[in-house]
Amino acid sequence: MAHIALYRTWRPQSFQDMVGQKHIVQTLQNSLREGRYSHAYLFNGPRGTGKTTTAKILAKAVNCLNGPGIEPCNQCDACIRITEGAVMDVVEIDAASNRGVEEIRDIRDKVKYAPTEVRQKVYIIDEVHMLTTEAFNALLKTLEEPPAHVMFILATTEPHKLPATIISRCQRFDFRRVALEEQVERLREVCEDENIQADEDALAFIGRLSDGGMRDAISLLDQIIAFSGERITYEDVLSITGGMASDQFERLVIAVQNADVASALKQVDEFMQEGKSADKCMENLIYYFRDLLMVKMVPGSQAVTERILDVKRFAEVAQRFKTETLISMIDTLTYYQTEMKYSVQPQTLLEVALMKLCSGASASPQGIDPLAAASGSPERTDGVVGQLMNRIQRLEEQLAQVLKNGIVPSAGANASASASAPRSAPAAPVINKKTIEKLEGYLKGIEDPAFRTVAQQWSQIMGRVKELKITVHAWLVDGEPVSAHDGNVLVAFKSAMHRETTEKPANKQLIEQVMGELLGEPYRLLTIMMKDWKAAAEQRKPDDAPKEELQLVPEDEQPSGEIKEDWINEAIQLFGEDLVKIKED
Incomplete structure (x- = not known):
């Protein structure tokens, strides 16, 4: 006989077999006992917590030939055939693949017919949030006033996507994540029935990995049994799941706290040699620091006892750090974890993150403020x-x-160099003659046709950068092209932080790639602070140069359509091509 997956074999067939949903089981059993069950239910909650299973048990309970009662007998012909999915009056629909209005209209047309095999017609619609708006509208009236012989059970993991009109017509039940203790107890029961010996810490780790989903936990147990055979150890679970032991992270964290970069990088190399992925290491490291923070701030909470096997050992490691230091480290790791999604070298980012943590640990050991230190x-x-x-x-x-x-340094560097100088009244930026000479080509490049092309295409360049990597667009949006010269595009920034981040090699390479695609020829990106650019432009002007005056010229006196075109290009640059509409008079 072919092997059946454990989660199917151990799927509950009665309410008493359910794990971790006492509040729902008690409510449904009371309503069945009193015969006051509703015509429409909404079961929502995380995956693997028993929504569809409860729906099938409820369908059996209301149609049991020995009932209806608080439990289906699972012995009568109706219960057996509903379990096998052979009763035409109990219909299970996958809304993810049957989401259109036609499928719902078909249900609406058939509900008026009385059931032929059992006393109650039951429609179980799984992943109901996938239905289209038209399908919800078609379901609405039927859901509100169905015939007496019809029951609807809607199941979803995302109830916020359902219209309020649908939710208001159902009795809503929120399924919770299964507690770790209950998961371990069920896993132990499965192992005993399957003649499998399993270590307690191995079962606890499986429960934590499943994130409160009983089905996921049993599926993972099934996979580990295939790997380990009749004996499951903690090391087997780590090996098959790609997880890492807490003592490995303890050594890594101590190396960080001691600013021992060599030891930290050696630990990362060992992870890679064991076949671990850099992003998984980063994720687990963040969880480890999170657990240290929880042990330090709320040592007796349930969140700590469920996730951590050896709380005392964690507490000893947590004493090495101050709360502010742990929070700062988590922020740093989270930043690099986000950057990993866009990097082709995730291991390098992991190593850089650890080196940064080591640098911070040596600069202010055990969370001591640098100024106080x-x-x-x-x-x-x-x-x-x-x-x-x-x-x-x-x-x-x-x-x-x-x-x-050949570009003037940003204001951020000047500010850092002069941080200790006494403050005085702010003065206008002064640019030396040598720098102005280097900028001369760019100051003249304002009139270059190449710069006009760059200015006209800048909104398209920004849009393409946003499509490729939205984080780069967030930094580049502070910049404004001010000149083009000798194959370079000069962009002026108001913020030094935005400028420095844009100048990072990976970000700069992406922007130059986009400029090459849209401008038809390769361009290099150079940056400057906006106030320095304006100061250079002002100092370049001779003192007796005539001042520009703003004059209003009637439309009929314009020599050509160039001025009008300039206004249009300026509007596109400011607001973006999608928001500008050109109407002819």
């Missing part, structure tokens, strides 16, 4: 000095790169 002991002061020296070195490297490209 600077006035404390010499050991703490050394960490702060090292951090400041690293920042100065980075600023010097950025300044050298900027001067090499």
